Amino acid sequence: MARPKKDDTRDTRRDILDRSLELFATHGFTGSSMRDIARAVGVRESALYHHFPNKNAILTTVLGESGPGALNAMMTGDLVRIIEAMGPQQFLRTMGEAVVALWATERERHLMRLIMAESPRLKQAGLFDVQKQIQSVRARIGEVFTKLAERGLIRQVDPDAAVLRFMGPMLLIRVIHLADLNVTPDMAALRDDLSRHLDSFWLTVRPEAPPSGRRRRA
Amino acid sequence: MARPKKDDTRDTRRDILDRSLELFATHGFTGSSMRDIARAVGVRESALYHHFPNKNAILTTVLGESGPGALNAMMTGDLVRIIEAMGPQQFLRTMGEAVVALWATERERHLMRLIMAESPRLKQAGLFDVQKQIQSVRARIGEVFTKLAERGLIRQVDPDAAVLRFMGPMLLIRVIHLADLNVTPDMAALRDDLSRHLDSFWLTVRPEAPPSGRRRRA
């Protein structure tokens, strides 16, 4: 009775991490007790301590394994080359769809909520620094815009301002449509806002019409 | 000894609310105990219960008295008339400064953090609904843009897209510069980002140069 027969379909450690993320995201870190986690996983509290030394270690692991995320991976590729290949407008659409698909996953929504709620704690623990993260993405996109402008793929704009104009509405859209875990996201409305943003953004950066008066094709 | 002499300079109820906002903002609602609050105020736990029936009532009161905020008051005036009077570009600057000054106050920063952290709890308690709040501001600004376009004060743009372009970077700037309570805001960098955003936004909505080829003064 002390140890149940092995059920191959389950992995307690994995379950602890998954249930914990869920609980932390919905009730906060301090709002979720080891008892709550144990109940959600279906074991006793003491079993949790076999896998993790304490509650903090669970949080650390949950966030550690989520790492910088798929988004950062995307940002590390040679974006300029890709954009050159597929054309900036097409790239915007493709990237927009990819980002939304990622952000709309349950896991990303939970992570976002956890980070919104616990960012001071996470920063203090050296686990995640929202501001730094944003600034780094901002710098990265800024470089891309600079290079795109050099190559004439977009018009000559202040890259800093363009990045604010690009990222700001993305954040807003994410907050509006995906931050409330108690509401099933309205994906149609989300995509609508997203393409409204991307189209409108494109108009502000697309190369000027050639001085000859001949418009290039939209 | 049971009741100290009155000190006219203090108001326990007020102190409870102020310290609580501070604690809730820095450690979260569940992360702040009645004991913590009592210690911060300088009374015993039981004294708190003389002023509020329970911890939840403190949260409710803190948020209730912060109400919809000065921002909403601003949004209810006849904006179009004001903009018409002072000119859209000047209005943008004035409003930008006013918003930043408000957002940078300690109280607003604490409220923002509290709302970021506790939004599910606040929504469930019927105290504050971030998404609804944002959508309502969004709708309001959308109307203003529509009217401004009708009057020719800005160019004919999709008002929905313009609102996203306007509000998005504002939110981003707020998150970058004001969301971390452990960092003294760099007001210079903040104003810099803000004016970069407002200038850049203005370029995307200012009336087109007259077809005559005469540029109006910037």
Added chain:
DNA sequence: ATTATCTATAGATCTATAGATAATGC
């Protein structure tokens, strides 16, 4: 008399540990 505090404490809940025990893998 009323108000605002105090001391003291009940009872719930929380984190964490000790030690027992059954299943697993060599």
Added chain:
DNA sequence: ATTATCTATAGATCTATAGATAATGC
């Protein structure tokens, strides 16, 4: 022998209440 669980519990902390008492205001 090791691993993963269990039962049981210590000790800290939390919310909330009861009842005493001093200050305040009529």
